Amino acid sequence: MGRIVDLCGEVAAAAEEGGEGLVLSPEAWDRLREDWKDDEIEDALSFVRDSLLQGELVDAADSLSAELLTLLGSFGTAATFAKLEAGEARFSVEIIARLARRVARIEEALQGFREGDKPDHRGFSALQTRLMDVGIEKAMWGPDDEQTEEERGH
Secondary structure, eight states, X not given: OHHHHHHHHHHHHHOEEETTEXXXXXXXXXHHHTXXXXXXXXXXXXXHHHHHHHHHHHHHHHHHHHHXXXXXXXXXXXXXXXXXXXXXXXXXXXXXXXXXXXHHHHHXXXXXXXXXXXXXXXXXXXXXXXXXXXXXXXXHSOTTOOOOHHHHTO
């Protein structure tokens, strides 16, 4: 395993950004061929490319998720959520709920990759709680049951 790690380190150090991603110069290929087979060098180059792409993907997902946490978190206050439920917001409760589920999954996946502080989840957590409460309320009431504003907690 140590040899492969050494090769990947050498490939990463020698690789340059080209039109098709990372490439090795002819000189780097010649130098690496002294100790390695072409298929080993190609595998290492592919691994290094994938690692860099994964890093870029994680960074982009982290940035996008942080922005969505802020946006969705703004619906976590009682007043804003009431407007959402009343249909007075730009988005429906269903759209916000779908986005919240996806962002929660992304946040869960990013935990293994994120370095440093994670974004503020307070507003987003409040939104998730309010969305769960709406789901529980709908499950408790049948289609013919009517709720007063007081019963709904408004």
